[in-house]
Amino acid sequence: MQEYQDYFDYEEEAKDVRTFLEFVISNKIFAIETFEVIEIVQMEDYVTVPEFPEYVKGIITVKDSTLAVIDTAKRFKYEENDSVERRCVIICKAGEKRIGLLADNVLKIRDVETEKVLSAPEINKEAFTRYITGMFIRSSGEPCFVVSPEKMMSEDEVELIP
Helix, strand or coil: CCCCCCCCCCCCCCCCEEEEEEEEECCEEEEEEHHHEEEEEECCCCECCCCCCCCEEEEEEECCEEEEEEEHHHHCCCCCCCCCCCCEEEEEEECCEEEEEEECEEEEEEEEEHHHCEECCCCCCCCHHHHEEEEEECCCCCEEEEECHHHCCCHHHHHHCC
16 A cells, blocks of 8 residues: 655644734824724714814714724824825724724735734833834835724723713
8 A cells, every 4th residue: 555645744834923904094004903803984974072082083883883983193193194085994893892993094904924023112101102012014114013902092081982
């Protein structure tokens, strides 16, 4: 009887990867892990809410559910890019709640080897980096920061979300 070769003996093991959705805010590229993304919708009319933080654009209703939309440019203290025609809302999980992240554009879904995702720099809790969980370098050489939807609002602010 003929012996069979081990066809499953690969020279290279499968690499551990993380999958991200890349999006643009004020001409800078950010990413969010795809398991946190529920859907992407066009920015429709929204309702402003009195005494919400300045960076909360308002609330929208999507599929009979109301959620807060965070103006990510304001949250990161960037200048708003009013010339952008295509603005969308990335609806994502933020712990037990859902929130919307306002983005200028969505680029693509990208797989990144886990070992190439660097940890976020630590400055202080109030710095921009508190929303960032990591970063990776894109093939173009640009850094891409990984955003955590759960960290976009403080615990007290999350409690205000319907």
